[in-house]
Amino acid sequence: MPESEIELRDVRKVYYKDRIDIPVLEGLNLSVPAGEFAVLMGPSGSGKSTLLHLIGGLDSPTSGSIRVADSNLEQMNERELTAWRSRNVGFIFQMYHLVPVLTAAQNVELPLLLFRMPSSERRKRVATALGVVGLGDRMDHRPNQLSGGQEQRVAIARAIVTDPRMILADEPTGDLDAKTSEEILNLLNTLNTEFGKTILMVTHDPRAASHGQRLLHLDKGVLERDERTPARAPAAVS
Amino acid sequence: MPLRVVYLYRNLTRNLSRTLLTCCAVALPMTIYVLSMAVIKGIDRFLDNSAKQLRLVVGHKTSIINPLPRGHRAKIEALDPTHQRIMSICGVRWIGGTVQNEPHPLSTLAVEPDTFAQTFSDYYLTTEEMADWQRNRQAIIVGRATAQRFHWNVGDRIQINPSVPPYTPFEFKVISTAPKAIDPITNICRLDYLEELTKQAVTIVPEDWKLQGWVSFFFVKCGSQADVDHFRVAIDALFAHSPDETRTQDEKTFINEFIKQQFDLPRNLMILASLTVFVAIMAAANTMSMNLRDRMNETAILKSLGFSGRVIFGLIQTEGLALCLSGGLVGALTPYVLFTYSPLRNFTVPLIQTLEIQPIVCVQAMGIALVIGMLASAWPAWVGLRLPVISALRNLE
Ligand SMILES: Nc1ncnc2c1ncn2[C@@H]1O[C@H](COP(=O)(O)OP(=O)(O)OP(=O)(O)O)[C@@H](O)[C@H]1O
Ligand SMILES: [Mg+2]
Numbered sequence: 001m002p003e004s005e006i007e008l009r010d011v012r013k014v015y016y017k018d019r020i021d022i023p024v025l026e027g028l029n030l031s032v033p034a035g036e037f038a039v040l041m042g043p044s045g046s047g048k049s050t051l052l053h054l055i056g057g058l059d060s061p062t063s064g065s066i067r068v069a070d071s072n073l074e075q076m077n078e079r080e081l082t083a084w085r086s087r088n089v090g091f092i093f094q095m096y097h098l099v100p101v102l103t104a105a106q107n108v109e110l111p112l113l114l115f116r117m118p119s120s121e122r123r124k125r126v127a128t129a130l131g132v133v134g135l136g137d138r139m140d141h142r143p144n145q146l147s148g149g150q151e152q153r154v155a156i157a158r159a160i161v162t163d164p165r166m167i168l169a170d171e172p173t174g175d176l177d178a179k180t181s182e183e184i185l186n187l188l189n190t191l192n193t194e195f196g197k198t199i200l201m202v203t204h205d206p207r208a209a210s211h212g213q214r215l216l217h218l219d220k221g222v223l224e225r226d227e228r229t230p231a232r233a234p235a236a237v238s
Numbered sequence: 239m240p241l242r243v244v245y246l247y248r249n250l251t252r253n254l255s256r257t258l259l260t261c262c263a264v265a266l267p268m269t270i271y272v273l274s275m276a277v278i279k280g281i282d283r284f285l286d287n288s289a290k291q292l293r294l295v296v297g298h299k300t301s302i303i304n305p306l307p308r309g310h311r312a313k314i315e316a317l318d319p320t321h322q323r324i325m326s327i328c329g330v331r332w333i334g335g336t337v338q339n340e341p342h343p344l345s346t347l348a349v350e351p352d353t354f355a356q357t358f359s360d361y362y363l364t365t366e367e368m369a370d371w372q373r374n375r376q377a378i379i380v381g382r383a384t385a386q387r388f389h390w391n392v393g394d395r396i397q398i399n400p401s402v403p404p405y406t407p408f409e410f411k412v413i414s415t416a417p418k419a420i421d422p423i424t425n426i427c428r429l430d431y432l433e434e435l436t437k438q439a440v441t442i443v444p445e446d447w448k449l450q451g452w453v454s455f456f457f458v459k460c461g462s463q464a465d466v467d468h469f470r471v472a473i474d475a476l477f478a479h480s481p482d483e484t485r486t487q488d489e490k491t492f493i494n495e496f497i498k499q500q501f502d503l504p505r506n507l508m509i510l511a512s513l514t515v516f517v518a519i520m521a522a523a524n525t526m527s528m529n530l531r532d533r534m535n536e537t538a539i540l541k542s543l544g545f546s547g548r549v550i551f552g553l554i555q556t557e558g559l560a561l562c563l564s565g566g567l568v569g570a571l572t573p574y575v576l577f578t579y580s581p582l583r584n585f586t587v588p589l590i591q592t593l594e595i596q597p598i599v600c601v602q603a604m605g606i607a608l609v610i611g612m613l614a615s616a617w618p619a620w621v622g623l624r625l626p627v628i629s630a631l632r633n634l635e
Contacts, residue, residue, distance in 0.1 A: 049632075058542060059628045079546060086544020093631075097539040101248035109241050111543045119240075158543070 004067075005166060005198045006032035006055055011064035013050055024050050026221040028064070032214075034165070037192040037199040039212035039229075046218045048202045049170055055200065056089045056168045057081040069165050086114045090159025090197075092169040096151040098143040098158075104130065105139040108157045115162070129157035132195075133187060149180035156187060166198040167191060173208050185211040249529070249557055256525055257561060263521035264565025264610055265572070267514035268603040272573045274507035275599040281497065281504060287420045288489040291360055292466050294458040295492040296473055299483035302496075305331070305452035306482055311350075314458060314473055323465040328357035329453035331429060334401030335408075337388060344384065346398060346425040348432040350453075351377075357459045361426075362418040370413040375431045378410035383422035385415040398425075400432070403449055404439030408432075429453070457489070515606060518565075522614030526558050530618040537622050538630030547623040554622045558615025559608065566607020570600040 013025040024047040032038050040048050053059040054066055057073050060081075066073040069088040076084065098107045108126045117125075130136050133153035143151055152172060159167055169188065173181035185208055191197045201212065209215055210229055217225035250257050296314070298304035311327050318324040328350050335344040355361070355368050361379065363371065371377045378398075380390055390396055394412045399405065410427060436449050458473070460466045466488055473486045487495070497503060530537070537550055545553075574595045576582045 053628055053631075056542075058631070079548075082541070082544055082546040085542070089544075091542050093539075097535065099245075099536055099539075101252055102245065106241055106244060110245075110540070113241060114544055114549070162544075 003034075003070075004031040005034040005036070005069060006030065006200065007065075007067040008055075009065045009067075011054065011066060012062045013047070013054065013059075014062045024221055025054075025061075028221070028223060030216070030223065032198065032200065034198050035192070035196050036214060037189070037212045038201070038214045038216055039209045040200060040202045040216045040218060041204065041206075041209055042218035042224075044204075047221055048218055051218065052168050052170050052200065052202055056091060057085050086111060086162065088164050088166060090156075090162070090164040090167045092152070092155055092159050092167065092172045094171040094174040096143075096148075096155040098151055098154055100143050103140045103142055104135060104146065104154045104157075107143070107154055108161050111158060111162050125161050125163075126157075129161040130154070132160065132191075133157045147180075148176055149183060152176065152180075152184055153187065156184070156191075160191065160195075160197070164197070166200070169199065169201040171202055171204065173203065173205065178207075181205070181208060245553075246557060246560060249533075250561060253529070253532075256528065260522055260525040260561055261565035261568060264518045264562045264607055265569030267511060267518045268566045268569025268607055269573050270507075270514050271511045271603050271606060272570050272595055272599050273593065274504075274511050275602070276573075276577070276593045276595045277507060278504045279596065279599075280593065284420055285490045285493060287360060288493055291489060292460045292463065293357070293489040294460060294466060294470055294473065294486050295489050296456040296458060296484050296486045297454070297492075299474075299485045302454070304482075305448050305454055306456065306484065308350075308451045308453055310477070310482070310484070311456060313476060314456065314469075317469065317472055317476065323461045324469065325459040325461055326353045326356040327459070328353040328457045329429065330455050330457060331432065331453045332402075333427075333432060335398040335425075336401070337396075337398060338407070340388075343401065344398065344425060345381070345423050346378075346400070346427060348427050348429040351428040351430060354426065357457050358426075359459075360418075360420060361416050363414060363416075367414045371428075374411055374413065375428055375434070376409055376411045377413045377428060379414045379416050379426040380412055381419070381421060381423040381425055382415045382417055384425060385412070390415070404436050406435070406439050408435060458486075515610065518562075519610050519613050522558065522562055522565075522610055523617065525561065526554065526615045526618040527621075529557065530554060530622060534625070534630055534633070537625055538627050538633075541625065541627040542631065547625075550625070551619045551623040554619040555612065555615050558619070559611040562607045562611030562614065563604065566604045566610075569607070570603040574600050 008028055008030040011025055011028045012023070015022040015024060028051070040051065042048050050059070054061055054073075055068055057068070057076070061074055064074070071084055071088075073081065073084075099110065102110070105126050108129050109122060112122050112125060127136065127139070130139060133156050135150060135153050135157065138146065138150060143154070146154065167188070172188070173184050176184060188199055188201065189211055192199050199212075201208075203209055212229055215225070215227050215229050216223055296306065296310070298306055308329055311329055314327055315324060330350075331348045333346050333348050335346040336342070337344065351371065355363050355371065363379070371379070378396070385391070388396070390412050392412050392414060396410050396412060397407045398410060399407050408431075433450055458469065460469060470486045470488060474484050477484045498505075540550060541547075574597070577593045577595045
């Protein structure tokens, strides 16, 4: 059996605020094999973002073990986590969060600042990443010259430019209309099938959820349901 | 262009007016520093020349405004019958003066004509000028900066209203503009001419006005540094317990003390410069924390992309340094260019000839700007370093 790309054992996350313990995740177990496109759903406040942050090494668990991309995150310090993140994870957020004063190409190049590589290689990677998301002709546009969907594409290009093993997306279509959402989700499918990226996506939208191969349901800090989604027929896009 | 540089440039130009205002806030103290150093260095040069001249200044013990009798000169001369250790003595009286319809006061001294040239050999008068000086009682040597200001040339007849009795206009004939003298401002005329005019104009004068036969100071030119040290003590000892006791200092100490009493320019300039540096630090720090606050989101995103706290620290620090260094460059280069290449290079300050701005001082100013940049961005950079990604990301949602 191939080793899981994401492996959580008995993970607890408790926030402590105003002298009150706020348990968010309680003894959570999860295993996502490499190359899977998993979708995480659940009511607001159920801890979806928290879980995503833990898997991406942005936050650490109160207890339990988290093994992602062959590293035991709970044993790493912040500096190690930061370095690990830059190599293994690409984040995509609902609000894109591009740097407004940089062009699309420069935004995509940002994560490469952390790597030593010749500038020709840099340019090639940026062009490839923007090509994959279909924005090869918008390299020199500023974020305010792009539509929301295009901005999210740039954010996706920024997430994949370092060629990470996994993509963590927190409601990537939350701010987009149905048609644009569909395009972004198809793009994620491409990244998953053609480039073999493991994807974990949080969404509230059942239609978006149908793009994944597996649906996880989080409620009150525990995984309620874990089901395979029926294979998506291309005709389902209506 | 490397992305780092592009990003730095874009960050600095995001809020252009903020950046420019901060640059000015940093530039101003650098200008003040550079100018202050030029003044201080100029004064130092003047003082160094004084030290080289081996001159003593003899004044009244109680106050420099009390005059000394001219008879003191012969008594001092008698201290050295060989004339090898005391080379010459020249009595000097201050008469200030103004030019008709010109409010700005002049610096004019009336000196004993016979010993002036020898005592003040650093005026480098030519043989011809010395002859004119001896021959013509109305002779005046005008400072070259003063000459330039009033368009006076050698041979001109000029009029000066003295600031001492009899206050009536004096006629002079310009015999030199002392091109090599260290002091470009002060005019030198003959004491006998002053006394003669005073005698004509003021007929009934109370004796204690001390208009005839009195001087403000004696300048005593010595043969060696050892003689300077010796007579500094010997002269005061000579007049101890007499009605007109003296206080003798070497010329450098005298001028230094005079500067301190009058306005203490060097010290006050340094205080001014330090205060403005302090203000610049505050202004730059304020700008840097505003910049960071405006970009909190972005900083969080960079961290989520894998930028470590250290890299963020470096980015913010670099931005602060670039901001302050550009301010420093403007602040240091402006006076340098103005006082080196523009007509302002003829600008003169009392004691100092021209403001000479040395490149090394500009480099020092850049060093100070660097420190301002580091201090100003230290706190914002630290905040960026510590910024918790999670809570910052949550604020974005
Ligand atoms: N720093 C914190 N301190 C205290 N409580 C926190 C903190 N961060 C998150 N929480 C709480 O943890 C719970 C889970 O938050 P989380 O953002 O993971 O939910 P979510 O499932 O992503 O919700 P949504 O669908 O609205 O994005 C919420 O109740 C939230 O209030
Ligand atoms: Mg969330």
